[in-house]
Amino acid sequence: MLLAALLVQPAAAQTVQTRETALAQDAGEYARAYGVPQAEALRRLHAQHDSVAATDAIAARYRDRLAGISVQHRPDYRYIVYLTGDDPVPEQTIRAGGMRVPIVFRTGAKASRDRVVWAITYHQAAIRAALPSPPSMGLDPRTGELVVIVGNAIAAADGGARAIDAELEKLTGVPVQVRVLERVEANLGLHGGGRLDGIDPGNGKRYRCTTGYAVTDGTRSGITTAAHCLDDMTYYDPQGGPIPLSFVGQWGWGYHDVQIHTGAAPERPLIYSDTARTIERPVEAQIAKPSTRAGDFVCHRGESSGYSCAEVELLDFAPAADLCGGPCLPTWVTVAGPSCKGGDSGGPVFSGTTAFGVVKGASYRRDGSCAFYFYMSLDYLPAPWRLVVEGGARPALLNSPP
Incomplete structure (x- = not known):
């Protein structure tokens, strides 16, 4: 800008x-995107800003188990914390943006965020070499997976996306989700x-x-x-x-x-x-x-x-x-x-x-x-x-x- x-x-x-x-200007875009009233959109954006300290504290407390934190917009507004292991964590509620926002904990993630990021960093060259053309990759905090984005031609060869999933999971030791997108990445x-x-x-x-x-x-x-x-x-x-x-x-x-x-x-x-x-x-x-x-x-x-x-x-x-x-x-x-x-x-x-x-x-x-x-x-x-x-x-x- x-x-x-x-x-x-x-x-x-x-x-x-x-x-x-x-x-309020940004809330107008939010209201159109999610089909909620302007006043509700504004409350949610206030909550997005006001909740950072709370979700940061949760991330620090569960650092060893944390797979990711995400915002849910539909059917209601809440934060989802995804953790490794099976030990349950009770739901919490915080006051943010003049509203009460639930924080829901899900367990059972196969790898922590730190482990996935390490896998991307350490295995990036091997992942690129394992495919006909270099993919893009990143962490999806909603699923705790290493997302690998490939083109249609790559996904269609040698067993498709499922085979690539299996190969890359074996290589990296973390859960992998292959997404197919015919794309060209470039600097703007x-x-x-x-x-x-x-x-x-x-x-x-x-x-x-x-x-x-x-x-x-x-x-x-x-x-x-x-x-x-x-x-x-x-x-x-x-x-x-x-x-x-x-x-x-x-x-x-x-x-x-x-x-x-x-x-x-x-x-x-x-x-x-x-x-x-x-x-x-x-x-x-x-x-x-x-x-x-x-x-x-x-x-x-x-x-x-x-x-x-x-x-x-x-x-x-x-x-x-x-x-x-x-x-x-x-x-x-x-x-x-x-x-x-x-x-x-x-x-x-x-x-x-x-x-x-x-x-x-x-x-x-x-x-x-x-x-x-x-x-x-x-x-x-x-x-x-x-x-x-x-x-x-x-x-x-x-x-x-x-």
Whole structure:
């Protein structure tokens, strides 16, 4: 979205949201997605934010048994905690967002989250070598399985998905779920959520990216985008006015895909939260990656696809292609489509006024539609750079136990 830090615009030119109006905008998308009244959608998004400390405390308490924590939206709103072993844990209820939210414990998972993530990391090269083309893979906290995403041709050969399941389970020692999707994964090719354009000197073609968040190293103010974007880019305000930026550096290996530019110091850390770039919202907090749950309802704004919201799907995701200077580490987070396009790279992922990460890439179906996109958590901003939040303090991390 927009980085208000790099723009100087008349105050009347934009509408700046409060935390409540920002959540209300996202709640409109939630209400349409799940068929609930706007007021109920708003309560649930408040609960999503307010419950982080409680689910973090549960994750810490059951660390050795934890397979995953997820959000259930239908038929009612609750949190599901999936554990290894057979020892039962009684249901709990927490007060969050002005409502009582059940936390239900399921047992019988075959592997913990830590074990699945270790299996992805340790066996990634062997998994890629075992298949005709490299798959993408990640953890599904709803099932506690290592999800391996392959194309139709691979699934149809030599016994199909079931045979691949068995082979990879034997290789990794953890439960595997093969998903079939004909897809192509690719990087999505200053105010957060704003437009960046540049010309590649190597081929003379123009490329577009999206700005992410205002950051600081304690001395300088900057704006983020994706590392795979061009180094020499110009920011364009909503009226089309160019604002030159100064390249600081890019970090694009393994678990990074972030680039930082400097420009005029921001008046406030704002991001655009609508497709037309007429509405801004302040950035007030940052959520840590370990606190992110499958089913969290998040939004993003890309210069090509605009503003949209959807559920977090896979955690600890490693894309199929060599998009990280080689194979990517399993540190990325996926969000369901259908809204992502080339040019969204670097754009902000958020919920209300809380920042989650910056868009890296997407998986497209054969017809060109967006299956899902994936982002880099702001946990991986390169030191000493950190997120700038409203009020200028260090960002509040939504991951502290109650």
